[in-house]
Amino acid sequence: MTGTAAFFGSRWIEVPGHVSERPGGLPLGFRAAGVAAGIKPADALDVGLVVSDSPGTTSAARFTRSGTQSAPVLLNRERCRLGEIRAVVVNSGNANAATGLPGLEAAAGMQSRAAAACGLEADELVAVASTGVIGVPLPVQAVAAGIEAAGEALRGDGEADFARAIMTTDAFPKHVCLDVALSGGTVRLTAQAKGAGMISPGFATLLCFVQTDAALPPEVCDLLLSVTVKRSFERVSVDGQLSTSDTLILQCSGASGVEIVPETPDELHFGEALDAVLRQLALAVVRDGEGARRVGRVVVRGGDEEAVRRVARAVANSSLVKTALYGGDPNWGRIVQAVGMALPGTAPLALDVSIEGVPVCSRGSYTPHDRDALSAAVKREEVEYEIGLPGEGAESELYFSDLGHEYITINADYTT
Amino acid sequence: MTGTAAFFGSRWIEVPGHVSERPGGLPLGFRAAGVAAGIKPADALDVGLVVSDSPGTTSAARFTRSGTQSAPVLLNRERCRLGEIRAVVVNSGNANAATGLPGLEAAAGMQSRAAAACGLEADELVAVASTGVIGVPLPVQAVAAGIEAAGEALRGDGEADFARAIMTTDAFPKHVCLDVALSGGTVRLTAQAKGAGMISPGFATLLCFVQTDAALPPEVCDLLLSVTVKRSFERVSVDGQLSTSDTLILQCSGASGVEIVPETPDELHFGEALDAVLRQLALAVVRDGEGARRVGRVVVRGGDEEAVRRVARAVANSSLVKTALYGGDPNWGRIVQAVGMALPGTAPLALDVSIEGVPVCSRGSYTPHDRDALSAAVKREEVEYEIGLPGEGAESELYFSDLGHEYITINADYTT
Numbered sequence: 001m002t003g004t005a006a007f008f009g010s011r012w013i014e015v016p017g018h019v020s021e022r023p024g025g026l027p028l029g030f031r032a033a034g035v036a037a038g039i040k041p042a043d044a045l046d047v048g049l050v051v052s053d054s055p056g057t058t059s060a061a062r063f064t065r066s067g068t069q070s071a072p073v074l075l076n077r078e079r080c081r082l083g084e085i086r087a088v089v090v091n092s093g094n095a096n097a098a099t100g101l102p103g104l105e106a107a108a109g110m111q112s113r114a115a116a117a118c119g120l121e122a123d124e125l126v127a128v129a130s131t132g133v134i135g136v137p138l139p140v141q142a143v144a145a146g147i148e149a150a151g152e153a154l155r156g157d158g159e160a161d162f163a164r165a166i167m168t169t170d171a172f173p174k175h176v177c178l179d180v181a182l183s184g185g186t187v188r189l190t191a192q193a194k195g196a197g198m199i200s201p202g203f204a205t206l207l208c209f210v211q212t213d214a215a216l217p218p219e220v221c222d223l224l225l226s227v228t229v230k231r232s233f234e235r236v237s238v239d240g241q242l243s244t245s246d247t248l249i250l251q252c253s254g255a256s257g258v259e260i261v262p263e264t265p266d267e268l269h270f271g272e273a274l275d276a277v278l279r280q281l282a283l284a285v286v287r288d289g290e291g292a293r294r295v296g297r298v299v300v301r302g303g304d305e306e307a308v309r310r311v312a313r314a315v316a317n318s319s320l321v322k323t324a325l326y327g328g329d330p331n332w333g334r335i336v337q338a339v340g341m342a343l344p345g346t347a348p349l350a351l352d353v354s355i356e357g358v359p360v361c362s363r364g365s366y367t368p369h370d371r372d373a374l375s376a377a378v379k380r381e382e383v384e385y386e387i388g389l390p391g392e393g394a395e396s397e398l399y400f401s402d403l404g405h406e407y408i409t410i411n412a413d414y415t416t
Numbered sequence: 417m418t419g420t421a422a423f424f425g426s427r428w429i430e431v432p433g434h435v436s437e438r439p440g441g442l443p444l445g446f447r448a449a450g451v452a453a454g455i456k457p458a459d460a461l462d463v464g465l466v467v468s469d470s471p472g473t474t475s476a477a478r479f480t481r482s483g484t485q486s487a488p489v490l491l492n493r494e495r496c497r498l499g500e501i502r503a504v505v506v507n508s509g510n511a512n513a514a515t516g517l518p519g520l521e522a523a524a525g526m527q528s529r530a531a532a533a534c535g536l537e538a539d540e541l542v543a544v545a546s547t548g549v550i551g552v553p554l555p556v557q558a559v560a561a562g563i564e565a566a567g568e569a570l571r572g573d574g575e576a577d578f579a580r581a582i583m584t585t586d587a588f589p590k591h592v593c594l595d596v597a598l599s600g601g602t603v604r605l606t607a608q609a610k611g612a613g614m615i616s617p618g619f620a621t622l623l624c625f626v627q628t629d630a631a632l633p634p635e636v637c638d639l640l641l642s643v644t645v646k647r648s649f650e651r652v653s654v655d656g657q658l659s660t661s662d663t664l665i666l667q668c669s670g671a672s673g674v675e676i677v678p679e680t681p682d683e684l685h686f687g688e689a690l691d692a693v694l695r696q697l698a699l700a701v702v703r704d705g706e707g708a709r710r711v712g713r714v715v716v717r718g719g720d721e722e723a724v725r726r727v728a729r730a731v732a733n734s735s736l737v738k739t740a741l742y743g744g745d746p747n748w749g750r751i752v753q754a755v756g757m758a759l760p761g762t763a764p765l766a767l768d769v770s771i772e773g774v775p776v777c778s779r780g781s782y783t784p785h786d787r788d789a790l791s792a793a794v795k796r797e798e799v800e801y802e803i804g805l806p807g808e809g810a811e812s813e814l815y816f817s818d819l820g821h822e823y824i825t826i827n828a829d830y831t832t
Contacts, residue, residue, distance in 0.1 A: 068756025068780065069763040098752045100781025134749025135782045239735045242757035319655045319735065319819070320827055327828030333550025336514045340484025341658035347485040364484065365516025366551045403735070404828065408821050411736055412743030 007176045010382065012297055012399075013280045016272040018181040025157045025177055027188035027213035029054040029253030032158035034165030037146025039093035039132070039139055047146030048165035050192075050209060051087040051118040051154060054253040058215075059085035060222040061127065062229060064246035071096045071103035072128040073245060075111065079124055083218040086125040088209055088249055089114035089147060090166045092194070096130040096138045097244040106138040113144055117151025129207050129247045131194065132168055159211075163192040166207050169410055170195050174284045180214075180273040182266045184258040187214035189270075191277050195238065195285040206285060208233065208248045210277070214270060215254030220262050224271050225250050232278035236399045238289035239407070240317035250274075286399045287381075291406020295382050296325050299397045302389035307343060308396035311387060314342035315398070322403035328379035330371070332360040335385060343389075352388035423592045427798065428713055428815075429696045432688040434597040441573045441593055443604035443629035445470040445669030448574035450581030453562025455509035455548070455555055463562030464581035466608075466625060467503040467534040467570060470669040474631075475501035476638040477543060478645060480662035487512045487519035488544040489661060491527065495540055499634040502541040504625055504665055505530035505563060506582050508610070512546040512554045513660040522554040529560055533567025545623050545663045547610065548584055575627075579608040582623050585826055586611050590700045596630075596689040598682045600674040603630035605686075607693050611654065611701040622701060624649065624664045626693070630686060631670030636678050640687050641666050648694035652815045654705035655823070656733035666690075702815045703797075707822020711798050712741050715813045718805035723759060724812035727803060730758035731814070738819035744795035746787070748776040751801060759805075768804035772796075 008015045026032055032050040040046040061082045063073045076082070089110050096103050107128050114126045130138065153161075163175035175192040193208035216224070229248065260270050287295050298315045300308040315321055318338040324331040335353050343349060353361035356377035358369050377383070424431045442448055448466040455462040477498045479489045492498070505526050512519050523544050530542045546554065569577075579591035591608040609624040632640070645664065676686050703711050714731045716724040731737055734754040740747040751769050759765060769777035772793035774785050793799070 064756075065760040066753070066756035067759035067762035067765040068752045068767070074764060095749070098749060098777055098780060098782055100779070103781070133747075134752055135777065136749075137782070241734055241736050241753065242760075244753050244756055318657055319823070320657050323824055323827035326824065329828065331549075333511070333514060333552075336484045336550055337482070337657065337660050340480075340482035340660055343483035344481040344658075346483035348490060349483045351484070361514055361551065363516070364514060365519070366514055366553070403824065405821055405824050407735070408739055408742065408819065408824060411739035412745065412820065 008276070008280055010280065010283050012382070013276055013283065015276050016269065018269055019273045019276060020179045022177040022179055024160060026159050026190055027211050027253060027255070029213055029255030030211045031154035031156055032162040033150040033153035033155060034158065034161030035146050035149045035153055037091070037149070038142045039091055045161060045165035046092045047143060047150050048090040048162040049087065049114060049117065049147065049150035049154060050162055050211065052251050052253040054255050057084060057086050057251055057253050058218040058221050059083060059249060059251045060218070060225040061085065062225065062248045064243055066242050066244050068098065068244050070130055070245040071099055071107040072130045073247065075104060075107040076127050079108070079111070080127050081124045084125060085127045085249060085251055086120050087114055087118045088127045088129065090129040090207065091143050091146065092166055092168050093132040094130060094136055094138050095132045095134045095245050098135040099137055102137060106140050109140060110143060110147065113147045117147050127249055129245065131166065131207055131245050134244060159190055159192055166192065166194045168194065171288050174281055174288070176277060176281070178273060178277065180270060182258055182269055184266065185256065187212055187256045187258045189273055189277060191281055193281045193285060195288050206243065206246060208281060210250040210274070211253070213253045213256035215259040216252040217262065220260055220267065221250055221252055224274055227271065228275045228278045231275060232282040235397055236282045236286045237316045238286060238401045283399055286401045289401025291404050291410055292401035293404055294325050294402045296385060296400050296402070297382065297397060298385045298387065298400070299395065300387045300389065301395045302391045303394055304391065305394045307389055308394040310342040311339050311389065312396045312398040314338045315385065315387070316400035319403055322400065325383060326402035326404035330355060330374045330378045335387065336361060339387060350390050354386040356384055424692070424696055426696065426699050429692055429699065431692050432685065434685055435689045435692060436595045438593040438595055440576060442575050442606055443627050443669060443671065445629055445671030446627045447570035447572055448578040449566040449569035449571060450574065450577030451562050451565045451569055453507070453565070454558045455507055461577060461581035462508045463559060463566050464506040464578040465503065465530060465533065465563065465566040465570060466578055466627065468627070468667050468669040470671050473500060473502050473667055473669050474634045474637050475499060475665060475667045476634070476641040477501065478641065478664045480659055482658050482660050484514065484660050486546055486661040487515055487523040488546045489663065491520060491523040492543050495524070495527070496543050497540045500541060501543045501665060501667055502536050503530055503534045504543045504545065506545040506623065507559050507562065508582055508584050509548040510546060510552055510554050511548045511550045511661050514551040515553055518553060522556050525556060526559060526563065529563045533563050543665055545661065547582065547623055547661050550660060575606055575608055582608065582610045584610065587704050590697055590704070592693060592697070594689060594693065596686060598674055598685055600682065601672065603628055603672045603674045605689055605693060607697055609697045609701060611704050622659065622662060624697060626666040626690070627669070629669045629672035631675040632668040633678065636676055636683065637666055637668055640690055643687065644691045644694045647691060648698040651813055652698045652702045653732045654702060654817045699815055702817045705817025707820050707826055708817035709820055710741050710818045712801060712816050712818070713798065713813060714801045714803065714816070715811065716803045716805065717811045718807045719810050720807065721810045723805055724810040726758040727755050727805065728812040728814040730754045731801065731803070732816035735819055738816065741799060742818035742820035746771060746790045746794045751803065752777060755803060766806050770802040772800055
């Protein structure tokens with residue numbers, strides 16, 4: 001997960017053959033930095049800046065659907081050219097949410113200072129993101145000094161510092177650097193994301209920033225982001241909690257000179273690479289869910305689209321399923337309970353449940369199985385639950401973290 | 417909560433003047449028992465029986481809405497005269513859910529044996545309830561022997577044993593005995609309930625059994641149960657998880673000779689007593705939520721009916737709000753986050769938040785407040801959150817337990 005060859009670590013992610021990992025370095029045209037501005041304690045990096053120096057940069061963005069959006073999210077929607085974002089400025093340690101008009105002014109100040117630090121002619125070319133505690137005024141002076149310092153520290157290999165600067169309760173930074181071989185040449189694709197709590201995205205989640213030196217028309221950029229987000233960040237849950245601050249931005253500098261033409265194999269190949277990156281990053285976020293020990297994947301088949309989605313969400317967000325996952329306990333009765341909760345009024349429901357390929361419940365009733373083998377299987381790092389509903393055709397999957405003591409420890413005393 | 421004068425312990429429950437607590441004893445016409453049948457370990461009581469010896473007994477019942485209902489719930493719906501239940505037989509330690517046809521046969525066997533043990537002429541006069549682990553075959557022989565033993569142990573003051581026999585992970589038994597003064601004389605009202613996890617009822621929750629020697633026409637019995645359940649068990653959540661087994665039964669023996677005539681002050685007064693009992697029992701269940709240290713009450717006002725209900729549920733089921741409650745942490749930003757999640761697409765939302773009467777957020781933005789005083793207030797046993805949405809008229813409340821280490825410890829290793 002740290003830009004080494006270990007990035008693609010899950011059996012659930014297929015890595016396309018035309019994609020190869022690199023040790024690091026941003027795509028052509030990009031510079032980034034992360035600095036310590038004193039918002040987080042102990043000199044931790046907490047202000048990040050990433051900028052494309054190419055005037056023709058295209059971009060696409062997604063934000064939280066929350067009714068209580070942070071000031072930066074509101075600002076981006078109102079005062080940012082979302083198809084041509086040149087720079088992104090981020091602070092961690094303070095979400096600048098529930099901060100009213102002063103919060104909006106603080107976000108606008110960040111936007112304006114970042115534009116100046118990057119030498120951009122218009123504030124609207126800068127997107128802003130903040131993550132951390134909600135309801136505390138942003139320390140405007142410290143952030144301003146941080147932006148200035150970050151502007152001076154911008155480097156072509158600054159993505160590792162940037163990835164650290166956007167972390168809150170994350171246990172490890174999440175970033176990757178890839179080469180993607182296309183017909184017109186090789187392009188580079190990099191991404192940085194952070195978790196680790198308040199994660200059950202409506203479409204994006206958390207903060208995630210993606211850069212490439214391929215040239216993408218803005219509508220292709222937007223389309224690819226739509227498709228890949230649906231298969232990645234929309235399919236994970238740490239704690240079922242939608243954030244005030246979810247932000248996902250894809251920037252394309254075009255500096256490689258390789259153009260992605262719509263409806264060509266190159267578009268497909270680039271899309272596959274983006275898909276693999278976002279899915280693995282989403283999984284990394286789940287794996288780094290606050291205090292998480294194991295990652296679960298629930299796949300629901302049958303029924304209809306609405307039913308499979310509701311069941312997947314109910315299982316992934318069930319505190320009983322999540323504590324069983326944490327405990328390495330094959331308590332499949334809780335899967336049955338969660339499914340029943342998701343589909344009221346359907347009793348008796350002829351559902352099938354398998355865990356790690358072992359059928360445990362068939363047509364609503366327990367199936368004899370090797371309990372010891374199952375117990376061993378659910379103690380591994382990844383556990384897969386398959387659920388069959390009556391009917392055919394629909395399918396939904398969701399990745400989720402367990403719920404353990406560390407989540408309680410982290411969250412029971414976060415502000416104080 | 418144990419039948420002593422300590423039952424009505426919450427500032428949130430108003431106790432009517434015509435209601436007084438008694439140390440114990442079932443209403444006239446009722447006998448109950450609880451015995452150890454070896455389903456739970458260590459000689460714990462695990463089979464309970466309560467019976468009305470009055471032929472004219474009326475009753476009303478509510479069951480879980482789950483799509484994966486336990487065999488006893490399915491049996492009761494199909495093969496029980498729900499308006500004239502004479503006896504209830506309960507086992508703990510095994511939910512008899514996801515057990516297929518053998519499970520239904522086992523439940524029918526319990527019904528039939530309980531009818532015989534109580535000397536009743538028809539199986540359909542007996543309701544059955546099972547609670548405990550899901551997906552494990554019921555130990556039929558042990559339960560049968562338990563029912564026989566319980567039949568021999570039936571007593572007019574057996575409700576304390578009965579209350580113990582229905583417990584699973586409950587830390588303490590929950591039962592009460594009240595006198596209710598009506599115009600025609602005093603009637604007795606008793607109730608027993610159990611928690612403690614898998615609790616976010618659709619209408620009833622968990623198991624709760626209520627007895628009175630007042631005479632209620634079946635339609636009054638049903639109406640009063642409907643009204644009071646909406647204000648009690650429908651308004652609590654331990655972990656947001658709907659059970660396979662929720663069962664609530666009210667039985668009226670009429671043995672006191674005091675009739676409750678519809679649309680009289682007596683109906684109102686009896687309803688008030690039932691209301692206070694169910695609300696306090698629901699609170700007791702929340703207070704005994706697995707590992708719970710504190711109880712929260714969220715009251716949402718404004719908006720519309722749909723919005724206030726969704727917001728109350730989102731706040732009460734938020735693992736972030738619940739861990740903050742556990743930690744005694746006034747992290748009100750998580751309330752803002754949960755509200756935003758419940759009302760997507762409404763940003764910027766001008767919501768107000770108060771904790772223990774202290775305004776912390778006004779029109780969507782933080783309000784300066786005495787943080788030390790607030791920190792002290794949220795470390796008490798009961799914490800109240802008030803949320804104001806734009807608009808007027810609607811109101812919803814919900815009681816919820818915190819989420820702490822004990823919940824993890826209890827649930828991470830429950831079946832093994």
